[in-house]
Amino acid sequence: MTRFSLGAVCLAVPCFSAIAFAAPPQYTVIDLGNEEAGQGLVWQQPVESPLSYPGLGGPNYAYAANSAATVGFAVTADQGAAHAARWVTYIGGANFTDLGLLPNAFQYGRDPSSRAYGVNLSGDIVGQSDSQYQEGTGPYHAAHGFLWNSGVMTDLGSIAGNAYESAAYSVNDSREIVGWTNTVSSANGTVLFRAFIYTGGAMYNLTFYEAGGPQYLLDNAWAIDCQGNIAASGYPAASSPPYSRHNYLLVRQGTPRTGCVP
Numbered sequence: 733m734t735r736f737s738l739g740a741v742c743l744a745v746p747c748f749s750a751i752a753f754a755a756p757p758q759y760t761v762i763d764l765g766n767e768e769a770g771q772g773l774v775w776q777q778p779v780e781s782p783l784s785y786p787g788l789g790g791p792n793y794a795y796a797a798n799s800a801a802t803v804g805f806a807v808t809a810d811q812g813a814a815h816a817a818r819w820v821t822y823i824g825g826a827n828f829t830d831l832g833l834l835p836n837a838f839q840y841g842r843d844p845s846s847r848a849y850g851v852n853l854s855g856d857i858v859g860q861s862d863s864q865y866q867e868g869t870g871p872y873h874a875a876h877g878f879l880w881n882s883g884v885m886t887d888l889g890s891i892a893g894n895a896y897e898s899a900a901y902s903v904n905d906s907r908e909i910v911g912w913t914n915t916v917s918s919a920n921g922t923v924l925f926r927a928f929i930y931t932g933g934a935m936y937n938l939t940f941y942e943a944g945g946p947q948y949l950l951d952n953a954w955a956i957d958c959q960g961n962i963a964a965s966g967y968p969a970a971s972s973p974p975y976s977r978h979n980y981l982l983v984r985q986g987t988p989r990t991g992c993v994p
Contacts, residue, residue, distance in 0.1 A: 737912040739946035756929050756936050757963065759982035767965060767977040778804060786828040792817065795849045796902075803848035803857050806830065813843035814944075816859045816880070818851070828831050831857065831880050834887050838864035838871050848880070850902040850955075856881050858909050863887060865894040877911050877930075879903070891915045891928065898928070898935075902955040906989075907931075910938075910953035910962055927953035927964045938964065943985060945988055950980065956993040962986035 778793040781804065785792050789809025794802050806817040806828070816831035837844035839862045846861035857880040864871040877888040877900030888909065890896040896914035903909045909930040912921055915937060927938040927950035938953060939946045950966040962982040967975040 755934075756931060756938070756941045757960070759938070759941055759944050760985060761948055762983065763897075763948075764979040764981055767979050781819065784824075784854070785826045787817065787832065788815060790814075792819075794819075795847070796851050796966070797866045798851055798853060800853050800855070801851050801857075803851045803859070804827075805845075805847040808843070814845045814847060814858070816846040816848035816861065816878075818848065818857060831859075832885060834861040834863045834876060834878055834885055836864050836871075837862045839873050843989040846878070849900065850909075852903045852907075853906045854881075854907070856903045856907060858903045858911070860899035860911075861885065861887075863894075867895065875899070877909070877913070879907075879909060879930075888930055888935060891926070891937060892923065896923065896924050900952065904956050904958050904960070906958070906960070908956055908960060910956045910964075912952045913937075925951040927951060927966065929953065929956070929962070938982065939966075942982075948978070948980060950982075951980075959989050 778795055781792040781794045787806035790805045790807030790811050790884040794804035795831045802819045804817055805814040807814045815939040819826040831848060833844050833846050834946050844862035848859035859878055860875050861872050861878050863874050863876045865874050874895055875897045877898040879886045888900055890898040890913045892914040898913040900909050900911040911928060912925050913928045915926045917924055928935050929938055939950045946969055948966050949969050950964045953962050953964045961984055963981045964982055967977050
């Protein structure tokens with residue numbers, strides 16, 4: 733069910749705030765237009781890191797960077813797996829940290845992998861790692877979003893449960909994390925992809941926090957800034973297949989945050 737094959741070798745904005753929510757606020761949704769028209773958001777794409785960067789013996793790829801660190805993934809020498817990675821640069825080189833995997837990470841027929849997609853100025857890194865769940869004779873594979881800090885990788889889980897998947901793409905300095913998660917339709921049991929925000933230790937479906945109700949079915953959240961505004965994608969709730977995907981800006985409602993450096 734995951735959108736990214738972690739075994740295939742083939743934006744975070746700095747700020748400071750101590751604000752934490754028991755639950756997400758409401759968001760005003762601005763439609764940035766049809767995704768296929770090439771307007772609106774610029775999607776993350778991995779960029780190969782300089783060859784001088786240390787790693788695991790294979791090529792290195794970067795997804796996000798700020799003044800504190802560059803994050804992405806390092807491929808093993810045999811190109812059989814990749815691990816989420818952090819590089820802290822200095823003149824002439826970089827210090828490399830292998831962020832590892834979620835505990836008991838599992839994948840069928842190969843070594844498990846992970847990738848880092850976002851970083852803030854407080855040392856938090858988010859991404860996706862192979863994981864596992866037990867059912868019957870198990871184990872079985874699932875890939876989950878993670879939060880890494882100071883050597884500890886925390887499993888963010890999935891709204892649908894541990895047997896389903898998620899990925900975390902961006903984290904701000906309020907430790908609000910966004911990405912996508914599987915949910916299960918209460919109408920017919922279909923497995924869905926939905927944009928989430930993780931705050932206060934819990935994951936929430938962003939579609940249900942649109943001001944005025946769910947007008948748009950948000951299936952991914954790509955970035956969150958220090959004010960809590962979110963770049964997302966999805967399609968109008970009133971549309972029918974084949975869906976025309978749109979890009980959206982979710983503007984957080986409430987008092988503007990102070991001390992926020994865009």
